[in-house]
Amino acid sequence: xxxxxxxxxxxxxxxxxxxxxxxxxxxxxxxxxxxxxxxxxxxxxxxxxxxxxxxxxxxxxxxxxxxxxxxxxxxxxxxxxxxxxxxxxxxxxxxxxxxxxxxxxxxxxxxxxxxxxxxxxxxxxxxxxxxxxxxxxxxxxxxx
Numbered sequence: 423x424x425x426x427x428x429x430x431x432x433x434x435x436x437x438x439x440x441x442x443x444x445x446x447x448x449x450x451x452x453x454x455x456x457x458x459x460x461x462x463x464x465x466x467x468x469x470x471x472x473x474x475x476x477x478x479x480x481x482x483x484x485x486x487x488x489x490x491x492x493x494x495x496x497x498x499x500x501x502x503x504x505x506x507x508x509x510x511x512x513x514x515x516x517x518x519x520x521x522x523x524x525x526x527x528x529x530x531x532x533x534x535x536x537x538x539x540x541x542x543x544x545x546x547x548x549x550x551x552x553x554x555x556x557x558x559x560x561x562x563x564x565x566x
Contacts, residue, residue: 425489427460429472436476441485444469444541446521453491453521458509461491461521463540470541488537489547492522495530495555520546527559534563 424435425443435442446453446461459465466488474481492505499513502524506516516522520537523530523546537543548556 432472433476436473442473443487445489455510461519463518466520485544486542487545488520488543493548493552494524495527497526
């Protein structure tokens with residue numbers, strides 16, 4: 423398992439690892455606005471391309487994952503607005519970012535499927551304090 427967000431590291435991970443965490447670059451040591459912007463969907467497109475470049479023919483055999491900075495199952499749409507403001511972006515961009523899974527159980531399930539299709543993510547790393555909240559969703563998605 424190798425995770426990162428910089429070009430050289432992601433190319434190397436693609437060439438050598440079996441599992442690659444495609445993440446935002448965290449230069450300050452914390453998820454700040456710079457890191458949040460580096461985790462937006464368009465940036466992740468580029469990062470997955472770097473993994474593919476490094477992996478070559480073995481890309482189909484890799485397992486990709488995303489680490490979540492924000493994980494919230496809620497029917498309250500204002501939660502995404504509040505989190506987006508903290509990250510210096512808009513709610514829609516936050517919802518599309520692989521750094522975040524925010525929304526109702528059905529919305530989060532749809533986003534997981536979209537990310538699997540777009541980036542090939544096998545799974546998301548959920549913060550430990552959210553494990554109980556996500557357990558019913560994991561049960562729903564088991565085997566899909």
